[in-house]
Amino acid sequence: MRDWFRAVGLLLIPVLVFGFVAGCGDDDDEEDMGYEATIDDFSGYDSWERVDYVAYPVNMSTLGTAHAGANEAYVRDVFMSSDASMSGGEWAEGSIFVKEVHEFDSNQEPDWGSNGALMGMVKRGGDYNPDHGGWEWFLLSGDGSSIEARGGDLMDGACNSCHAQATDDYVFEHPASYMLESGGEVDFFADGAMNWERVDSTYGTDEFLSGAHGDDTEYSREVFRRQAGGVAKDGLFPVGTVLLKRLSKLDGQGNREYPEAGGFTAMVKNSMNEWEWFMMNPQNGELVNRGGDDVMTNCASCHSQATGANGMDMVFSHPGLGN
Numbered sequence: 107m108r109d110w111f112r113a114v115g116l117l118l119i120p121v122l123v124f125g126f127v128a129g130c131g132d133d134d135d136e137e138d139m140g141y142e143a144t145i146d147d148f149s150g151y152d153s154w155e156r157v158d159y160v161a162y163p164v165n166m167s168t169l170g171t172a173h174a175g176a177n178e179a180y181v182r183d184v185f186m187s188s189d190a191s192m193s194g195g196e197w198a199e200g201s202i203f204v205k206e207v208h209e210f211d212s213n214q215e216p217d218w219g220s221n222g223a224l225m226g227m228v229k230r231g232g233d234y235n236p237d238h239g240g241w242e243w244f245l246l247s248g249d250g251s252s253i254e255a256r257g258g259d260l261m262d263g264a265c266n267s268c269h270a271q272a273t274d275d276y277v278f279e280h281p282a283s284y285m286l287e288s289g290g291e292v293d294f295f296a297d298g299a300m301n302w303e304r305v306d307s308t309y310g311t312d313e314f315l316s317g318a319h320g321d322d323t324e325y326s327r328e329v330f331r332r333q334a335g336g337v338a339k340d341g342l343f344p345v346g347t348v349l350l351k352r353l354s355k356l357d358g359q360g361n362r363e364y365p366e367a368g369g370f371t372a373m374v375k376n377s378m379n380e381w382e383w384f385m386m387n388p389q390n391g392e393l394v395n396r397g398g399d400d401v402m403t404n405c406a407s408c409h410s411q412a413t414g415a416n417g418m419d420m421v422f423s424h425p426g427l428g429n
Contacts, residue, residue, distance in 0.1 A: 141230050141232075151202075158282055173223070183208075229241055243265040296388055303426070305330065306425055325353045326355060331347075338421070346375060364387065
Protein backbone atom coordinates (compact mmCIF):
# COMPACT_ATOMS: atom_id res chain seq x y z
CA MET A 107 0.00 0.00 0.00
CA ARG A 108 2.83 2.36 0.85
CA ASP A 109 4.42 1.72 -2.56
CA TRP A 110 1.07 2.49 -4.24
CA PHE A 111 0.80 5.92 -2.53
CA ARG A 112 4.42 6.57 -3.40
CA ALA A 113 3.77 5.78 -7.07
CA VAL A 114 0.65 7.96 -7.20
CA GLY A 115 2.53 10.79 -5.53
CA LEU A 116 5.30 10.63 -8.09
CA LEU A 117 2.71 10.76 -10.85
CA LEU A 118 0.99 13.84 -9.32
CA ILE A 119 4.17 15.89 -8.96
CA PRO A 120 4.50 16.83 -12.66
CA VAL A 121 0.74 17.52 -12.82
CA LEU A 122 0.93 19.92 -9.88
CA VAL A 123 4.05 21.56 -11.24
CA PHE A 124 2.39 21.99 -14.66
CA GLY A 125 -0.70 23.44 -13.03
CA PHE A 126 1.37 25.90 -11.04
CA VAL A 127 3.31 27.01 -14.12
CA ALA A 128 0.13 27.28 -16.17
CA GLY A 129 -1.48 29.36 -13.43
CA CYS A 130 1.47 31.71 -13.42
CA GLY A 131 1.19 32.00 -17.19
CA ASP A 132 -2.49 32.99 -16.92
CA ASP A 133 -1.61 35.77 -14.48
CA ASP A 134 1.09 37.06 -16.81
CA ASP A 135 -1.36 37.11 -19.74
CA GLU A 136 -4.11 38.98 -17.86
CA GLU A 137 -5.07 42.20 -19.65
CA ASP A 138 -4.11 45.55 -18.17
CA MET A 139 -7.32 47.58 -18.38
CA GLY A 140 -5.62 50.80 -17.28
CA TYR A 141 -7.41 53.61 -15.47
CA GLU A 142 -11.08 52.77 -14.90
CA ALA A 143 -12.99 55.97 -14.12
CA THR A 144 -16.10 56.24 -11.94
CA ILE A 145 -18.64 59.04 -11.78
CA ASP A 146 -16.67 60.54 -8.90
CA ASP A 147 -13.82 61.28 -11.32
CA PHE A 148 -16.10 63.75 -13.14
CA SER A 149 -17.33 65.49 -10.00
CA GLY A 150 -16.85 69.27 -10.11
CA TYR A 151 -15.59 69.20 -13.70
CA ASP A 152 -16.85 72.75 -14.27
CA SER A 153 -14.23 74.00 -11.79
CA TRP A 154 -11.40 72.43 -13.81
CA GLU A 155 -9.31 74.40 -16.28
CA ARG A 156 -11.55 75.67 -19.05
CA VAL A 157 -9.56 75.01 -22.22
CA ASP A 158 -12.13 76.07 -24.82
CA TYR A 159 -15.48 77.76 -25.35
CA VAL A 160 -16.65 77.93 -28.97
CA ALA A 161 -19.70 78.64 -31.08
CA TYR A 162 -20.64 78.02 -34.71
CA PRO A 163 -18.83 78.02 -37.15
CA VAL A 164 -15.64 77.23 -35.22
CA ASN A 165 -14.31 73.68 -35.82
CA MET A 166 -16.84 73.04 -38.59
CA SER A 167 -14.17 71.33 -40.70
CA THR A 168 -13.83 68.56 -38.10
CA LEU A 169 -17.16 68.65 -36.27
CA GLY A 170 -19.63 68.64 -39.12
CA THR A 171 -22.90 67.85 -37.38
CA ALA A 172 -21.21 66.20 -34.35
CA HIS A 173 -21.61 68.02 -31.01
CA ALA A 174 -24.25 70.25 -32.71
CA GLY A 175 -21.41 71.86 -34.65
CA ALA A 176 -23.70 73.06 -37.45
CA ASN A 177 -26.30 74.56 -35.11
CA GLU A 178 -25.84 78.30 -34.48
CA ALA A 179 -27.74 78.11 -31.19
CA TYR A 180 -25.32 75.68 -29.50
CA VAL A 181 -21.96 76.21 -27.83
CA ARG A 182 -19.23 73.79 -26.80
CA ASP A 183 -17.46 74.24 -23.45
CA VAL A 184 -14.39 72.05 -22.79
CA PHE A 185 -12.75 71.33 -19.42
CA MET A 186 -9.53 69.45 -18.58
CA SER A 187 -8.76 67.66 -15.30
CA SER A 188 -5.80 68.76 -13.20
CA ASP A 189 -4.20 65.32 -13.67
CA ALA A 190 -4.18 65.62 -17.46
CA SER A 191 -0.66 65.83 -18.83
CA MET A 192 1.20 64.87 -21.97
CA SER A 193 4.55 63.13 -22.34
CA GLY A 194 6.15 61.68 -25.43
CA GLY A 195 3.21 62.68 -27.60
CA GLU A 196 0.60 60.86 -25.51
CA TRP A 197 -1.73 61.90 -22.73
CA ALA A 198 -1.01 60.25 -19.39
CA GLU A 199 -3.31 57.55 -17.99
CA GLY A 200 -6.10 59.18 -16.01
CA SER A 201 -6.24 62.32 -18.16
CA ILE A 202 -9.88 63.44 -18.43
CA PHE A 203 -11.67 65.90 -20.72
CA VAL A 204 -15.34 66.91 -20.44
CA LYS A 205 -17.34 68.72 -23.13
CA GLU A 206 -20.64 70.51 -22.54
CA VAL A 207 -22.83 70.97 -25.61
CA HIS A 208 -25.87 73.18 -24.99
CA GLU A 209 -27.96 76.12 -26.12
CA PHE A 210 -29.38 78.92 -23.95
CA ASP A 211 -32.89 79.56 -22.66
CA SER A 212 -34.67 82.91 -22.71
CA ASN A 213 -32.80 83.97 -19.56
CA GLN A 214 -29.43 83.17 -21.15
CA GLU A 215 -29.00 80.16 -18.88
CA PRO A 216 -27.58 76.86 -20.25
CA ASP A 217 -30.28 74.61 -21.71
CA TRP A 218 -29.39 71.13 -22.98
CA GLY A 219 -32.17 71.24 -25.58
CA SER A 220 -32.75 68.40 -28.02
CA ASN A 221 -29.15 68.26 -29.30
CA GLY A 222 -27.31 68.93 -26.04
CA ALA A 223 -25.06 66.47 -24.26
CA LEU A 224 -22.41 66.15 -21.58
CA MET A 225 -19.56 64.03 -22.93
CA GLY A 226 -16.31 62.80 -21.44
CA MET A 227 -13.14 61.07 -22.57
CA VAL A 228 -10.72 59.28 -20.25
CA LYS A 229 -7.27 57.96 -21.09
CA ARG A 230 -7.49 54.36 -19.86
CA GLY A 231 -4.19 53.24 -21.32
CA GLY A 232 -2.91 49.71 -20.76
CA ASP A 233 -4.50 47.18 -23.11
CA TYR A 234 -7.80 49.07 -23.30
CA ASN A 235 -9.02 50.12 -26.78
CA PRO A 236 -5.51 49.62 -28.18
CA ASP A 237 -6.41 50.59 -31.74
CA HIS A 238 -7.61 54.01 -30.60
CA GLY A 239 -5.08 55.34 -28.14
CA GLY A 240 -6.46 53.62 -25.05
CA TRP A 241 -9.35 56.10 -24.74
CA GLU A 242 -12.76 55.43 -23.22
CA TRP A 243 -15.74 57.60 -24.15
CA PHE A 244 -18.57 58.65 -21.82
CA LEU A 245 -22.08 60.03 -22.04
CA LEU A 246 -23.00 61.64 -18.71
CA SER A 247 -26.31 62.85 -17.38
CA GLY A 248 -26.84 66.59 -17.80
CA ASP A 249 -26.27 67.27 -14.11
CA GLY A 250 -23.14 65.11 -14.08
CA SER A 251 -24.52 62.77 -11.44
CA SER A 252 -24.43 59.51 -13.40
CA ILE A 253 -22.83 57.71 -16.34
CA GLU A 254 -25.48 56.95 -18.95
CA ALA A 255 -23.22 55.13 -21.40
CA ARG A 256 -19.52 54.35 -21.74
CA GLY A 257 -17.08 52.27 -23.75
CA GLY A 258 -14.27 52.13 -26.25
CA ASP A 259 -16.74 51.95 -29.12
CA LEU A 260 -19.37 54.42 -27.88
CA MET A 261 -21.70 55.75 -30.59
CA ASP A 262 -20.90 52.69 -32.71
CA GLY A 263 -17.28 53.80 -32.93
CA ALA A 264 -18.05 57.36 -34.08
CA CYS A 265 -16.01 58.87 -31.22
CA ASN A 266 -13.01 56.76 -32.21
CA SER A 267 -13.16 57.54 -35.91
CA CYS A 268 -13.71 61.27 -35.46
CA HIS A 269 -11.08 61.86 -32.79
CA ALA A 270 -8.57 59.77 -34.77
CA GLN A 271 -8.26 62.88 -36.98
CA ALA A 272 -6.77 64.86 -34.08
CA THR A 273 -2.99 65.21 -34.17
CA ASP A 274 -2.73 65.47 -30.39
CA ASP A 275 -3.38 61.85 -29.31
CA TYR A 276 -7.14 61.89 -30.06
CA VAL A 277 -7.60 65.34 -28.49
CA PHE A 278 -8.30 68.22 -30.85
CA GLU A 279 -6.39 71.47 -30.44
CA HIS A 280 -7.62 73.69 -27.61
CA PRO A 281 -8.23 76.56 -27.41
CA ALA A 282 -9.68 76.99 -30.87
CA SER A 283 -9.21 80.06 -33.07
CA TYR A 284 -11.35 81.78 -35.67
CA MET A 285 -10.53 84.36 -38.31
CA LEU A 286 -12.98 86.01 -40.70
CA GLU A 287 -11.62 85.67 -44.23
CA SER A 288 -10.28 88.79 -45.91
CA GLY A 289 -12.37 90.20 -48.72
CA GLY A 290 -16.09 90.83 -48.67
CA GLU A 291 -16.17 92.02 -45.05
CA VAL A 292 -18.62 94.83 -45.79
CA ASP A 293 -21.03 92.48 -47.58
CA PHE A 294 -20.76 89.97 -44.73
CA PHE A 295 -21.76 92.51 -42.12
CA ALA A 296 -24.35 94.18 -44.37
CA ASP A 297 -26.13 90.84 -44.53
CA GLY A 298 -25.98 90.71 -40.74
CA ALA A 299 -27.73 94.05 -40.38
CA MET A 300 -30.57 92.60 -42.44
CA ASN A 301 -30.77 89.06 -41.06
CA TRP A 302 -29.10 88.69 -37.66
CA GLU A 303 -30.79 89.12 -34.31
CA ARG A 304 -30.93 92.72 -33.10
CA VAL A 305 -30.02 92.67 -29.40
CA ASP A 306 -30.05 96.40 -28.69
CA SER A 307 -31.02 99.78 -30.13
CA THR A 308 -30.07 103.12 -28.55
CA TYR A 309 -30.09 106.81 -29.40
CA GLY A 310 -28.54 109.87 -27.86
CA THR A 311 -25.79 110.25 -25.30
CA ASP A 312 -24.09 107.41 -23.44
CA GLU A 313 -21.62 107.84 -20.57
CA PHE A 314 -19.17 105.31 -22.02
CA LEU A 315 -19.23 106.44 -25.65
CA SER A 316 -17.62 109.88 -25.18
CA GLY A 317 -18.44 110.84 -28.75
CA ALA A 318 -17.84 107.42 -30.31
CA HIS A 319 -20.53 105.60 -32.30
CA GLY A 320 -22.56 108.74 -32.91
CA ASP A 321 -22.87 109.78 -29.30
CA ASP A 322 -25.01 112.93 -28.98
CA THR A 323 -25.91 113.00 -32.69
CA GLU A 324 -28.98 112.24 -34.75
CA TYR A 325 -27.72 108.74 -35.49
CA SER A 326 -29.19 105.66 -33.82
CA ARG A 327 -27.09 102.66 -32.74
CA GLU A 328 -28.26 99.09 -33.35
CA VAL A 329 -26.37 95.99 -32.19
CA PHE A 330 -26.74 92.67 -34.03
CA ARG A 331 -25.52 89.18 -33.07
CA ARG A 332 -24.72 86.55 -35.67
CA GLN A 333 -25.21 83.41 -33.54
CA ALA A 334 -27.87 82.67 -30.97
CA GLY A 335 -25.01 80.92 -29.12
CA GLY A 336 -23.01 84.15 -28.88
CA VAL A 337 -23.75 84.47 -25.17
CA ALA A 338 -21.34 85.32 -22.36
CA LYS A 339 -20.86 82.48 -19.89
CA ASP A 340 -18.61 82.54 -16.83
CA GLY A 341 -17.15 85.83 -18.00
CA LEU A 342 -16.33 84.87 -21.60
CA PHE A 343 -17.97 84.98 -25.01
CA PRO A 344 -17.39 81.89 -27.16
CA VAL A 345 -14.69 81.90 -29.81
CA GLY A 346 -16.35 82.75 -33.12
CA THR A 347 -18.83 85.27 -31.68
CA VAL A 348 -19.63 87.99 -34.22
CA LEU A 349 -21.21 91.31 -33.16
CA LEU A 350 -22.11 94.26 -35.38
CA LYS A 351 -23.03 97.84 -34.50
CA ARG A 352 -24.84 99.85 -37.17
CA LEU A 353 -24.81 103.63 -36.89
CA SER A 354 -27.41 105.20 -39.18
CA LYS A 355 -30.39 107.51 -39.61
CA LEU A 356 -33.30 107.79 -42.01
CA ASP A 357 -33.75 110.80 -44.26
CA GLY A 358 -37.11 112.40 -45.11
CA GLN A 359 -37.76 109.76 -47.79
CA GLY A 360 -36.99 106.82 -45.51
CA ASN A 361 -33.56 106.12 -46.99
CA ARG A 362 -30.85 104.97 -44.61
CA GLU A 363 -27.84 107.23 -44.23
CA TYR A 364 -24.50 106.48 -42.58
CA PRO A 365 -21.66 108.59 -41.19
CA GLU A 366 -18.60 108.90 -43.37
CA ALA A 367 -16.36 106.22 -41.80
CA GLY A 368 -17.98 104.25 -39.01
CA GLY A 369 -21.42 103.28 -40.24
CA PHE A 370 -20.52 99.67 -39.47
CA THR A 371 -18.26 98.73 -36.58
CA ALA A 372 -17.89 95.10 -35.59
CA MET A 373 -15.99 92.73 -33.35
CA VAL A 374 -15.16 89.06 -33.86
CA LYS A 375 -13.86 86.74 -31.11
CA ASN A 376 -10.67 85.24 -32.56
CA SER A 377 -9.52 83.21 -29.55
CA MET A 378 -10.28 82.76 -25.87
CA ASN A 379 -8.58 86.07 -25.03
CA GLU A 380 -8.56 88.13 -28.21
CA TRP A 381 -11.04 90.10 -30.33
CA GLU A 382 -10.59 91.54 -33.79
CA TRP A 383 -12.16 94.93 -34.60
CA PHE A 384 -13.63 96.21 -37.86
CA MET A 385 -14.57 99.67 -39.15
CA MET A 386 -16.46 99.97 -42.44
CA ASN A 387 -18.30 102.46 -44.58
CA PRO A 388 -21.42 100.70 -45.92
CA GLN A 389 -22.27 103.78 -47.98
CA ASN A 390 -19.46 103.08 -50.44
CA GLY A 391 -18.66 99.45 -49.48
CA GLU A 392 -15.21 100.32 -48.13
CA LEU A 393 -13.37 98.51 -45.34
CA VAL A 394 -11.73 101.35 -43.42
CA ASN A 395 -9.65 99.18 -41.08
CA ARG A 396 -9.52 95.86 -39.26
CA GLY A 397 -7.14 94.28 -36.76
CA GLY A 398 -6.41 93.20 -33.20
CA ASP A 399 -5.73 95.34 -30.14
CA ASP A 400 -2.36 96.42 -31.51
CA VAL A 401 -4.00 97.88 -34.62
CA MET A 402 -7.34 99.14 -33.30
CA THR A 403 -5.99 100.55 -30.06
CA ASN A 404 -8.83 103.04 -29.58
CA CYS A 405 -11.44 100.25 -29.82
CA ALA A 406 -9.56 98.08 -27.35
CA SER A 407 -8.93 100.93 -24.92
CA CYS A 408 -12.58 101.91 -24.81
CA HIS A 409 -13.98 98.38 -24.66
CA SER A 410 -11.61 97.44 -21.84
CA GLN A 411 -14.05 99.39 -19.63
CA ALA A 412 -16.70 96.70 -20.25
CA THR A 413 -16.37 95.09 -16.83
CA GLY A 414 -18.60 94.50 -13.83
CA ALA A 415 -22.04 96.05 -14.23
CA ASN A 416 -20.96 97.58 -17.56
CA GLY A 417 -20.36 94.28 -19.35
CA MET A 418 -17.67 91.64 -19.64
CA ASP A 419 -15.02 90.26 -21.96
CA MET A 420 -14.65 93.60 -23.84
CA VAL A 421 -18.38 93.76 -24.66
CA PHE A 422 -20.64 96.35 -23.08
CA SER A 423 -23.94 95.09 -21.69
CA HIS A 424 -26.77 94.53 -24.14
CA PRO A 425 -30.07 92.71 -23.63
CA GLY A 426 -29.80 89.09 -24.69
CA LEU A 427 -26.02 88.74 -24.56
CA GLY A 428 -25.81 87.29 -21.05
CA ASN A 429 -23.39 89.99 -19.91
